[in-house]
Amino acid sequence: MLNFDWLTGISMPVAKMIFLGLFVFLGILVLLIPKSFIYEGVENPRWFHNIKIWAIGDLLFIFIVYFIF
Amino acid sequence: MLSGIDYFVVLSYLVGIMFLGIYFKKFVHSSSEFFLAGRTLPFWAIGMSIVVSDIGALDFVGVSGQAYRFGISVGNFDWIGSVPAMLLAALVFVPYFWKAGVYTIPEYLGRRYNDSVRMVAAITWIVFFAFNLGVLFWATAVLLKTLMGWPVWVSIILTAAIVGFYTTSGGLAAVIMTDVVQMIIMFVGGFALVFLGIHHIGGWENLVEKISSMGPEYKHHFDLIQPVDTSTPFPWTGILFGLTFVMANAYMIGNQTIVQRCLSAKNEWHAKMSMVFGAFFKMFIPFLVLFPGLLAIVMNPGLENGDEAFPMLIRTLLPPGLSGLLFAAFMAGLMSSIDSMLNSTATLWTKDIYQKYIKKDAHDDHYLIVGRVTTVAILIFGVITSPVSNAFPGIYVAIQTFLSFFQGPVFSILFLGIFWKRTTPWGAFSGLVLGIMVSISLYVFKAQLFTIEDPFLYVSWWSFVAGFIITFVVSLLTKPKSDEELSGLVYRLTVK
Numbered sequence: 209m210l211n212f213d214w215l216t217g218i219s220m221p222v223a224k225m226i227f228l229g230l231f232v233f234l235g236i237l238v239l240l241i242p243k244s245f246i247y248e249g250v251e252n253p254r255w256f257h258n259i260k261i262w263a264i265g266d267l268l269f270i271f272i273v274y275f276i277f
Numbered sequence: 278m279l280s281g282i283d284y285f286v287v288l289s290y291l292v293g294i295m296f297l298g299i300y301f302k303k304f305v306h307s308s309s310e311f312f313l314a315g316r317t318l319p320f321w322a323i324g325m326s327i328v329v330s331d332i333g334a335l336d337f338v339g340v341s342g343q344a345y346r347f348g349i350s351v352g353n354f355d356w357i358g359s360v361p362a363m364l365l366a367a368l369v370f371v372p373y374f375w376k377a378g379v380y381t382i383p384e385y386l387g388r389r390y391n392d393s394v395r396m397v398a399a400i401t402w403i404v405f406f407a408f409n410l411g412v413l414f415w416a417t418a419v420l421l422k423t424l425m426g427w428p429v430w431v432s433i434i435l436t437a438a439i440v441g442f443y444t445t446s447g448g449l450a451a452v453i454m455t456d457v458v459q460m461i462i463m464f465v466g467g468f469a470l471v472f473l474g475i476h477h478i479g480g481w482e483n484l485v486e487k488i489s490s491m492g493p494e495y496k497h498h499f500d501l502i503q504p505v506d507t508s509t510p511f512p513w514t515g516i517l518f519g520l521t522f523v524m525a526n527a528y529m530i531g532n533q534t535i536v537q538r539c540l541s542a543k544n545e546w547h548a549k550m551s552m553v554f555g556a557f558f559k560m561f562i563p564f565l566v567l568f569p570g571l572l573a574i575v576m577n578p579g580l581e582n583g584d585e586a587f588p589m590l591i592r593t594l595l596p597p598g599l600s601g602l603l604f605a606a607f608m609a610g611l612m613s614s615i616d617s618m619l620n621s622t623a624t625l626w627t628k629d630i631y632q633k634y635i636k637k638d639a640h641d642d643h644y645l646i647v648g649r650v651t652t653v654a655i656l657i658f659g660v661i662t663s664p665v666s667n668a669f670p671g672i673y674v675a676i677q678t679f680l681s682f683f684q685g686p687v688f689s690i691l692f693l694g695i696f697w698k699r700t701t702p703w704g705a706f707s708g709l710v711l712g713i714m715v716s717i718s719l720y721v722f723k724a725q726l727f728t729i730e731d732p733f734l735y736v737s738w739w740s741f742v743a744g745f746i747i748t749f750v751v752s753l754l755t756k757p758k759s760d761e762e763l764s765g766l767v768y769r770l771t772v773k
Contacts, residue, residue: 210719210735211728212514216505223502223513227357230521234361248372249546257546259553263364266556270360273560277347277501277766 224274231271238263283601290605291439294455294612301451308644311448312380312624313541319452320547323541323555325398326613327440328455328562329463330534331359333614336566337467337607337684338416341590342583347509348498349572349693352563353516356501358558362453362525364552367552369538370695370766375548376682376765379540381621382533382691389420389694392553392633395475397709399629402685406622410615410659413596417611419584419662436611444616445649449541452616459609460558466606469599470590474572477594487575497637498571510731519681519734525588527684531691533625534617615625615659681733682720685741686712693748698760698767712744713744 218226226254238260246260247253279287290714305311334356343351379385381400387395414433443451465650488495496504502513529535529552542548573586576593579587591603627648637644641772691703719726719736727735763770 210726210739211733212505212512214519215514220502220504226517227513228773229773230361230756236366238364238368247546249544258548259367259546262550262553262557263368266553266560267361269557270356273356274501275497
């Protein structure tokens with residue numbers, strides 16, 4: 209129980225899919241954030257103030273790392 | 278041994294850092310400017326500072342040592358063990374902390390719950406930082422002894438004197454701006470070592486081929502995701518549940534040294550963006566701290582202590598000048614971690630203990646002096662207690678063990694505190710205290726309860742679960758705070 213023995217049946221490819229799925233799920237959550245919240249504190253919003261873009265970029269990078277290794 | 282040009286590089290770095298500290302002294306006239314840089318800093322400086330505070334001498338030595346033994350799976354700590362948590366911090370927690378105008382995480386917990394929770398959290402962090410300082414000092418001394426033959430205590434006292442000087446002078450602004458310089462030096466020095474190492478071995482493919490052909494114990498050295506029954510401390514279940522869901526979030530959301538930086542941002546957007554920006558640089562850290570361990574497997578096989586991999590590589594690979602640069606990078610990593618802990622501990626002590634319980638309504642100058650005196654006192658304590666870390670088998674694992682005692686319970690009450698307005702002060706207090714006791718019990722009986730070498734990831738997860746359940750149950754049985762009291766402190770709860 210404490211050692212997660214009940215998950216030993218999950219194969220490594222499936223475990224990898226779980227990790228990749230987590231990044232996709234987080235990406236979807238990021239995309240759902242309202243624009244007003246993203247730009248709070250910015251007087252004249254420009255495209256580069258959109259934190260969603262940079263957050264998705266971070267997730268894309270880490271997705272690629274876990275996809276390769 | 279370092280050559281003349283190496284000493285010149287290192288000396289230039291140390292003198293430059295000290296001058297930077299002196300420069301920022303002129304901007305510190307109040308406790309707000311000392312502890313939060315007057316809330317004036319831009320996202321890029323904070324983001325770089327977060328990255329460099331999280332990576333230190335400990336990582337250069339400890340992570341490369343772990344990579345030497347276990348392969349790239351140790352990189353999980355900087356990838357999945359950081360990036361999702363930093364995004365969660367940026368987009369959910371940090372805006373609430375910043376808008377609340379608090380100095381510390383315990384101060385937020387005090388407002389969200391009560392003073393008891395605040396005090397337990399503050400004392401826990403102060404104790405952790407104090408002992409953590411000793412571990413960091415010892416890591417440096419081990420490297421300097423291997424690299425230059427310096428006596429352990431000379432290294433420790435020299436480092437303490439320099440860091441103590443600029444941290445006491447310039448406060449958080451000096452800490453963050455020196456961190457920016459330190460990150461640049463670390464990246465240049467670290468990448469130089471990795472580039473030269475890979476070139477020396479004959480390219481990435483050669484490195485993979487050589488390590489893979491060294492025997493069955495190296496079969497999984499290039500697998501990020503390890504099976505549940507792995508002999509390493511990093512099974513995928515521990516990485517997912519313990520690291521990703523608990524330790525990473527606890528570290529990025531509940532750690533004073535990290536969050537304090539975001540609180541110094543000039544506005545809410547900068548506070549949020551600092552974490553997202555930091556997450557980008559964070560993803561490059563494994564290349565700096567993990568690859569040297571892999572390179573050392575090929576270049577120095579058969580090391581008894583993996584923590585010697587990194588210093589051995591410097592000695593055998595780098596030409597004069599670059600050795601000095603990497604040595605400066607190592608010092609930068611160490612100093613950035615120490616200065617963060619010093620400043621955060623001083624903030625915790627001054628704001629959560631001294632100002633709250635010892636002297637309430639003193640002039641602001643008084644708290645500025647207390648902050649500076651605390652910085653020096655905690656530094657001396659760290660130096661004196663540094664040999665403690667020698668009692669643990671691996672430097673990096675020792676730190677994770679300390680962390681795992683209370684990261685889970687702290688994150689459980691932060692998580693419930695933000696997302697569930699029904700969470701009560703008594704619920705949080707019970708969850709925090711009993712959760713820490715569960716952590717310690719799990720660690721004490723780890724040989725009977727767990728099957729892997731060092732189960733700190735599992736300890737984190739189960740202590741989080743314990744803290745969560747205890748907080749939830751006790752909250753249902755006790756009286757919650759009103760919506761008016763919780764306005765601005767709970768997710769999407771604003772009472773006008």
